[in-house]
Amino acid sequence: MFTGELNLLSGRRSLIRIRTAAQSELIEIEREALISLVQTHSALSDIFLQAYILRRLELIARGIGDLILLGSSHSLDTFRIKEFLTRNYQPYSFVDLDREGDVQNLLDRFHVGIRYLPVLIYRRNVVLRNPNNEEITNCLGFNEGIDEEHVRDLIIVGAGPAGLAAVVYGASEGLDVLVVEGNAPGGQAGTSSKIENYLGFPTGISGQALAGNAYTQAQKFGAQLMIAKNARGLNCQRRPYILKFDRQEGLSARTIVIATGAQYRRLPVQNLSRFEGAGVYYGATHLESQMCGGEDVVVVGGGNSAGQAAVFMSQTARRVYMLVRSDTLAQTMSRYLIRRIEESPNITLLINTEITSLAGNDHLESVEWRNSKTREVEKRTITALFSMIGAVPNSAWLQGCVDCDAAGFIKTGSDLSIENLERAHWPLSRCPYLLETSLPGVFAVGDVRAGNVKRVASAVGEGSIAVSFVHQVLAE
Numbered sequence: 087m088f089t090g091e092l093n094l095l096s097g098r099r100s101l102i103r104i105r106t107a108a109q110s111e112l113i114e115i116e117r118e119a120l121i122s123l124v125q126t127h128s129a130l131s132d133i134f135l136q137a138y139i140l141r142r143l144e145l146i147a148r149g150i151g152d153l154i155l156l157g158s159s160h161s162l163d164t165f166r167i168k169e170f171l172t173r174n175y176q177p178y179s180f181v182d183l184d185r186e187g188d189v190q191n192l193l194d195r196f197h198v199g200i201r202y203l204p205v206l207i208y209r210r211n212v213v214l215r216n217p218n219n220e221e222i223t224n225c226l227g228f229n230e231g232i233d234e235e236h237v238r239d240l241i242i243v244g245a246g247p248a249g250l251a252a253v254v255y256g257a258s259e260g261l262d263v264l265v266v267e268g269n270a271p272g273g274q275a276g277t278s279s280k281i282e283n284y285l286g287f288p289t290g291i292s293g294q295a296l297a298g299n300a301y302t303q304a305q306k307f308g309a310q311l312m313i314a315k316n317a318r319g320l321n322c323q324r325r326p327y328i329l330k331f332d333r334q335e336g337l338s339a340r341t342i343v344i345a346t347g348a349q350y351r352r353l354p355v356q357n358l359s360r361f362e363g364a365g366v367y368y369g370a371t372h373l374e375s376q377m378c379g380g381e382d383v384v385v386v387g388g389g390n391s392a393g394q395a396a397v398f399m400s401q402t403a404r405r406v407y408m409l410v411r412s413d414t415l416a417q418t419m420s421r422y423l424i425r426r427i428e429e430s431p432n433i434t435l436l437i438n439t440e441i442t443s444l445a446g447n448d449h450l451e452s453v454e455w456r457n458s459k460t461r462e463v464e465k466r467t468i469t470a471l472f473s474m475i476g477a478v479p480n481s482a483w484l485q486g487c488v489d490c491d492a493a494g495f496i497k498t499g500s501d502l503s504i505e506n507l508e509r510a511h512w513p514l515s516r517c518p519y520l521l522e523t524s525l526p527g528v529f530a531v532g533d534v535r536a537g538n539v540k541r542v543a544s545a546v547g548e549g550s551i552a553v554s555f556v557h558q559v560l561a562e
């Protein structure tokens with residue numbers, strides 16, 4: 087008999103306790119031995135990994151674990167904590183205080199006042215009052231055991247599809263590699279309900295499942311992941327490079343892969359921030375769809391992500407209003423999605439339309455929009471709005487260390503002209519490799535790179551290609 091769970095691979099604290107029903111002999115296998123076993127013994131690796139993954143999914147589905155979240159489902163912070171735990175594959179049980187009868191009694195049991203909500207209770211005795219993501223990470227020991235002094239072969243910044251691919255290839259090819267992620271693995275793809283054009287998944291795969299599998303795969307090869315840790319700068323004056331964070335600490339590596347992707351543009355509406363997480367969302371996954379079943383929702387944007395969100399939400403919402411600024415979807419969206427939108431009886435496509443205002447108290451209650459051609463204004467009761475209006479690159483943290491185009495996307499390889507390289511003081515006689523930036527040994531992949539094509543497959547491809555050039559740089 088064997089037991090165990092995904093945390094055995096990551097080396098994090100165990101989520102559950104197991105008790106034998108009869109007198110038993112227990113053989114404990116250390117993490118290093120287990121990792122070496124799953125890397126070398128294919129049949130056992132299949133059995134263990136499948137059992138671990140399925141066990142974790144079951145714990146998540148049944149909310150069994152060491153965390154209880156008390157909060158209101160209308161609260162922005164409750165949503166943030168739920169999203170953070172879900173995207174980090176942490177099982178938790180949720181007590182919705184809007185529905186719970188005896189709220190005060192419940193709060194008294196944990197000695198918390200109503201103003202400290204939401205509250206996260208860990209192992210029945212640690213009470214975190216409206217914790218930020220870093221506090222949750224520290225409490226759960228997500229980043230424990232990561233040696234911060236050690237100089238690594240490769241550090242990857244960002245664990246979206248591009249970063250996850252780089253870490254899987256890097257670790258499987260024997261590099262000493264760490265990935266640093268500001269939030270949770272999966273990146274933008276992790277917010278997609280279903281990716282249908284990624285090779286090998288004819289029935290589609292949710293971004294969350296794709297990221298979860300990639301993350302487990304990376305751990306199988308011994309890679310480490312640091313989460314809820316935003317890189318704030320790169321000390322690029324000397325090598326090894328030092329990745330800088332908020333406080334004094336830094337992480338050193340001989341090569342760096344920048345895979346920090348992009349994030350959605352924000353709607354130019356005055357009180358937007360009041361409703362972010364409380365009616366305005368940037369991803370359309372199972373988590374959001376549960377909150378707006380049977381209601382009217384709005385999706386803004388004309389790209390593939392907006393199309394996917396509209397089709398996905400139409401399965402649970404009463405009506406989906408899809409608002410597009412231009413007068414056609416043809417230039418921005420894949421044909422298969424346009425067809426599905428046209429064929430969905432409860433999706434209303436509104437072209438030439440822009441949001442003019444949002445209203446509500448502590449949650450979004452209504453949305454107003456205007457047709458730019460007819461000037462007609464319409465206001466509707468809407469409790470959920472999905473904003474998907476293009477993206478800006480996450481490259482500002484590099485503070486000019488690498489050459490970027492006018493929009494901030496990082497230039498690489500042959501996109502770097504002789505003048506660009508001279509301005510950046512490129513020190514080598516060779517030209518930058520494919521995907522290499524204006525700093526030797528620093529690569530940029532995926533949506534943060536100038537000229538990227540905004541696809542999961544291309545991000546994954548670039549992440550894997552960069553690793554082959556990392557080997558060359560390390561050998562120089």
Ligand SMILES: Cc1cc2nc3c(=O)[nH]c(=O)nc-3n(C[C@H](O)[C@H](O)[C@H](O)COP(=O)(O)OP(=O)(O)OC[C@H]3O[C@@H](n4cnc5c(N)ncnc54)[C@H](O)[C@@H]3O)c2cc1C
Nearest residue numbers: 244246247248268273274317347348391532533540541542
């Ligand atoms: C809703 C939605 C649906 C989509 N559907 C499809 C689809 O069906 N098919 C398809 O091919 N593509 C799809 N895309 C596009 C695809 O998801 C992206 O092209 C892909 O995710 C890009 O991957 P990436 O790794 O380059 O960047 P991202 O996915 O943006 O990941 C970047 C990661 O870096 C982290 N990060 C950023 N800054 C820092 C920092 N300073 N320090 C540490 N970490 C940082 C972020 O938290 C993030 O996790 C979709 C996108 C969205 C949003």
